[in-house]
Each structure stands twice: as C-alpha cells, then as structure tokens.
Amino acid sequence: MFSLCRFSLCRFSLCRFSLCRSSLCRFSLCRVSLCRFSLCRFSLCRFSLCRFSLCRFSLCRSSLCRFSLCRVSLCRFSLCRFSLCRFSLCRFSLCRFSLCRFSLCRSSLCRFSLCRFSLCRVSLCRFSLCRFSLCRFSLCRVSLCRFSLCRSSLCRFSLCRFSLCRVSLCRFSLCRFSLCRSSLCRFSLCRRPICPPLVHSLINRAVTLEGL
Incomplete structure (x- = not known):
C-alpha cells in the first residue's frame, strides 16, 4: 500500500496485481x-528510466515526474492526466495533456496534444499541434492554433x-471530404x-454564400 524507496534497481519485475497509494522514489x-493490473493514486518520481514496459491496464490519477x-511503452488502456513519452504505442489512450514525439494510437481522446508525428485512426482533440498528421477520421469541436505547420496531411x-x-502553411493536403461550418484564417498557403x-464546387458555393 505504501512504499518509500530512495534507490530501487530491478532487472526484471513481474507483478500480477499491484495497488499503491503513494510511491516516492528518487x-x-x-x-x-x-x-x-496496476492502480496508483499518487506517484512522485524524480528520475525514471525504463527500456521496455508492457501493461495491460494502468490507471493513475496524478503522476509527477x-x-x-x-523508449518503448506498450499499453492497451492507459488513463493519465499528464504524460511525457518519446515513443508510445497505445490502443486506447485518454490523456488531458500529452507531449509525445512519436505516438501511434488507434483511438485517442486528448484535450491538449503536442506531437511531432501522430498516426491515429480516430482522434478527438480540442487543441492539437502536429507537424505530420495522418488520420482517417477526425472530429474537433474547437481548434485554436496561432501557428500550424503541416508538411503532409492525409x-x-x-x-x-x-x-x-x-497562420496555416501546408505543402501537400489531400482530403476526400471536408465539412467545416465556420473557418477563420488570416493567412493560408x-x-x-x-x-x-464535387467537394470543390461545394466549397466555392459556400464561399459565395458567405460573401453574399
């Protein structure tokens, strides 16, 4: 239930069920x-280095690192408020704030996501800033970006x-179907x-109707 460790070094750890209320590790x-199965209410770690972690179910309310x-994290279901990972491969991830360099998720629900490379089949994000995004289906209620630079968007x-x-700067954009009710862009290139x-004609009609 309660673990206080100053220094822990483990080569191989296999746990079926772990429940920790508070863990403090330097x-x-x-x-x-x-x-x-791992359920932790509060985890505070100053330095953590893991090469390979495989968890089926992880639920953390607050994690401060x-x-x-x-390097590689494989999680089927992860619910974290704040996550900082270089490489994450998750089937389902629900995060309020995620900062990842490379993320491959089938379904992601994020309020704020800053990713350099993201491959998602379904993404529901309120605020997203990505350099390269490949999404099959994207539904966003409100997207507020001061500067968005996407090299390739499919x-x-x-x-x-x-x-x-x-400011929106895109070199290559390929969209089969796009439906936007209101879009306000100062500069688009x-x-x-x-x-x-058909979509091009619909867009032209919408623009003319808005102008009238």
Missing part, C-alpha cells in the same frame, strides 16, 4: 516490467465546427490542394 531503473525516459473525413487559425470536383 531513482528507479528497470529493464523489463510486466504488470497485468521531472524526468522520464521510456484525411479521408474531417468534420470541424469552428476553426480559428492565424497550400501548394498542392487535391480535392474531388
């Missing part, structure tokens, strides 16, 4: 950790209610926009 180094370095279906962007003729 330095933890684990090579391989296999946990089926100053420095966390995880979306089959995108539905946005309100989008406010000051797209080199190669490729859209079907």
Whole structure:
C-alpha cells in the first residue's frame, strides 16, 4: 500500500496485481516490467528510466515526474492526466495533456496534444499541434492554433465546427471530404490542394454564400 524507496534497481519485475497509494522514489531503473493490473493514486518520481514496459491496464490519477525516459511503452488502456513519452504505442489512450514525439494510437481522446508525428485512426482533440498528421477520421469541436505547420496531411473525413487559425502553411493536403461550418484564417498557403470536383464546387458555393 505504501512504499518509500530512495534507490530501487530491478532487472526484471513481474507483478500480477499491484495497488499503491503513494510511491516516492528518487531513482528507479528497470529493464523489463510486466504488470497485468496496476492502480496508483499518487506517484512522485524524480528520475525514471525504463527500456521496455508492457501493461495491460494502468490507471493513475496524478503522476509527477521531472524526468522520464521510456523508449518503448506498450499499453492497451492507459488513463493519465499528464504524460511525457518519446515513443508510445497505445490502443486506447485518454490523456488531458500529452507531449509525445512519436505516438501511434488507434483511438485517442486528448484535450491538449503536442506531437511531432501522430498516426491515429480516430482522434478527438480540442487543441492539437502536429507537424505530420495522418488520420482517417477526425472530429474537433474547437481548434485554436496561432501557428500550424503541416508538411503532409492525409484525411479521408474531417468534420470541424469552428476553426480559428492565424497562420496555416501546408505543402501537400489531400482530403476526400471536408465539412467545416465556420473557418477563420488570416493567412493560408497550400501548394498542392487535391480535392474531388464535387467537394470543390461545394466549397466555392459556400464561399459565395458567405460573401453574399
């Protein structure tokens, strides 16, 4: 229930069920950790270095880490308020704030996501800043970006209610179907926009109607 460790070094740890109320570790180094079920209310770690972590179910209410370095993390279901990972592969992730360099998720629900490379099938994000995004279905209620730079964006279906962007710079954009109710952009530069003729005509009609 309660663990207080100043220094912990484990080469291999296999736990079927672990329930910790409070864990305080200054330095933890684990090579391989296999946990089926882990439930922690509060975890405070200054330095954590894990090479490979595989967890089926992890639920953490609050995690405070100053420095966390995880090379590969495989989680089927993860619910975290704040996560800092370089490489994360999750089937379902629900995070309020996630800062990842590379994320591959099938379904992600994030309020604020800052990712350099994201591959998601279904993404529900209130605020997203990504350099490269490949999504099959994206539904965003409100997207507020001061500066958005996407080199390549491939979306089959995108539905946005309100989008406010000051500067949008896209080199290549390929969208099969895009439906936006209101879009306010001060500056938009797209080199190669490729859209079907029907969608292109619908967009032109919408623009003319808004002008009238």
